[in-house]
Amino acid sequence: MLNRAFDNDTICAISTPHGMGAIAVIRVSGSHAFAAVTSVFQRNGKTMPIEDIISHKAFYGHIIYKGEMLDEVLVTFFKSPHSFTGEDSAEISVHGSVYVQQRLLQVLIAQGCRMAEAGEFTRRAFVNRKFDLAQAEAIADLIESESEATHRVAVNQLKGGFSKELQMMRSKLLEMTSLIELELDFSEEDVEFADRSQLKALLHETLAHVDKLKDSFRLGNAIKNGIPVAIVGQTNTGKSTLLNALLGEDRAIVSDIAGTTRDTIEETLNINGILYRFIDTAGLRNTDETIEKIGIERSYRKIQEATIVIGMLDATKDYESTLSAAKEILSKVDLEHQQLILCINKVDTLDDQGEALLGLLRQDLDDDDILVICLSAKSRFGLSDLYNTLKHYQPLSYPDATLVTNVRHYEALLHASESLKQVQQGLEMNIPTDLISQDLRQALHYLGSITGEITTDEVLGSIFSRFCIGK
Numbered sequence: 001m002l003n004r005a006f007d008n009d010t011i012c013a014i015s016t017p018h019g020m021g022a023i024a025v026i027r028v029s030g031s032h033a034f035a036a037v038t039s040v041f042q043r044n045g046k047t048m049p050i051e052d053i054i055s056h057k058a059f060y061g062h063i064i065y066k067g068e069m070l071d072e073v074l075v076t077f078f079k080s081p082h083s084f085t086g087e088d089s090a091e092i093s094v095h096g097s098v099y100v101q102q103r104l105l106q107v108l109i110a111q112g113c114r115m116a117e118a119g120e121f122t123r124r125a126f127v128n129r130k131f132d133l134a135q136a137e138a139i140a141d142l143i144e145s146e147s148e149a150t151h152r153v154a155v156n157q158l159k160g161g162f163s164k165e166l167q168m169m170r171s172k173l174l175e176m177t178s179l180i181e182l183e184l185d186f187s188e189e190d191v192e193f194a195d196r197s198q199l200k201a202l203l204h205e206t207l208a209h210v211d212k213l214k215d216s217f218r219l220g221n222a223i224k225n226g227i228p229v230a231i232v233g234q235t236n237t238g239k240s241t242l243l244n245a246l247l248g249e250d251r252a253i254v255s256d257i258a259g260t261t262r263d264t265i266e267e268t269l270n271i272n273g274i275l276y277r278f279i280d281t282a283g284l285r286n287t288d289e290t291i292e293k294i295g296i297e298r299s300y301r302k303i304q305e306a307t308i309v310i311g312m313l314d315a316t317k318d319y320e321s322t323l324s325a326a327k328e329i330l331s332k333v334d335l336e337h338q339q340l341i342l343c344i345n346k347v348d349t350l351d352d353q354g355e356a357l358l359g360l361l362r363q364d365l366d367d368d369d370i371l372v373i374c375l376s377a378k379s380r381f382g383l384s385d386l387y388n389t390l391k392h393y394q395p396l397s398y399p400d401a402t403l404v405t406n407v408r409h410y411e412a413l414l415h416a417s418e419s420l421k422q423v424q425q426g427l428e429m430n431i432p433t434d435l436i437s438q439d440l441r442q443a444l445h446y447l448g449s450i451t452g453e454i455t456t457d458e459v460l461g462s463i464f465s466r467f468c469i470g471k
């Protein structure tokens, strides 16, 4: 999508999912939208005059083109600027036949419209200042949201809370930057318009805010893409069996050959409204086999990236090796930032369902931060315990705080934070005012790039192409 979105073409597209449905909606937007639609729209056998259009009202009638009655439709008109795009727009509800949908598009194109590109309606809304870029991205997230938590985060962002926070920070910084730049105009006279202690306080406050937003990305990303749960442990402990049991399908290959899983397998699962991303990993063992070695390195990486680590232990092994396997996993987990759940698997092979083993392990590990449960991935025994344990470790206690979920926003915040730190250092070291102003401008640039106050066509193109056609 190049500069075309900025031109005055009238665009049209099917806005409902492709294929047959009960009804389908065709959207038309642009200065020629009313003329194009009314020229083929008849009410009571008469072509509808443009003057009869009332905004936000649905009109019943028929699409008639070259004497052919295409369909019985409802048309809703939206007069500029009170429409989604800010332009004159119409939504035509037709019967959901694929033929009718396609034919109506052809008819509209014959009336001078052109097919919209992906995300073009939303892009026009952004250009017409209906919302900022962060909110436009929230719309894409909202459409994609698969769980209650992702939906909530997207709705919060759509409401514009995040954008307001950014704008407030920006306007304060901008005021200070202007004062500093004024000093540059009077450099001969050695005056200070911007109070340095005030500037330092403002920087401190802004940096703390930027860092808080930046740090929320770990959680925001977990909510959006699923909380990463790595299933790790020695070979043959039943990791893949557990993944399959959780998903309720044979996703990963299971066998009694040690080293079956070579690469990581990731699948998301919605449990009670929370999205989890379960990652089955290659079993940990010493090996000289090149491919398996790479797989094991990946397993270690996945442990680091995970929010929750499920450490699988094998109840059929002797206690000493189970304890040392548990300690091995423990040594890889950062208990301050990660939750470890040790699962003693295959307890179906034991008479007491693992109770004795559980007691011993809890005693020897002696750490309340480690949860230990008994499981039989094969028979699904203990799965509900695992679900409950997972439920306790969910980030829903974060409902109203702004969460950054978008990598582009995260990177911009990261850069803004760096620039602000440079301003701070510069002030400490009394570096020349023009350099300080440059760093401040950088920080303003990055903060502005999130909401789209400062942006390039390339960035816009990549954001809006994420949308489907018709959005």
Ligand SMILES: Nc1nc2c(ncn2[C@@H]2O[C@H](COP(=O)(O)OP(=O)(O)OP(=O)(O)O)[C@@H](O)[C@H]2O)c(=O)[nH]1
Residues within 6 Å of the ligand: 234, 235, 236, 237, 238, 239, 240, 241, 242, 253, 254, 255, 256, 257, 258, 259, 260, 261, 262, 281, 282, 283, 284, 345, 346, 347, 348, 349, 375, 376, 377, 378, 379
């Ligand atoms: N009795 C019993 N056997 C199990 C259980 N879970 C897994 N197994 C068996 O243990 C063997 C290994 O299972 P996998 O799921 O492939 O183990 P893994 O940890 O993924 O193994 P690698 O991919 O080689 O690291 C298979 O023969 C499974 O049927 C269980 O709960 N009880």
Ligand SMILES: [Mg+2]
Residues within 6 Å of the ligand: 239, 240, 241, 252, 253, 254, 260, 261, 280, 281, 283
């Ligand atoms: Mg496996």
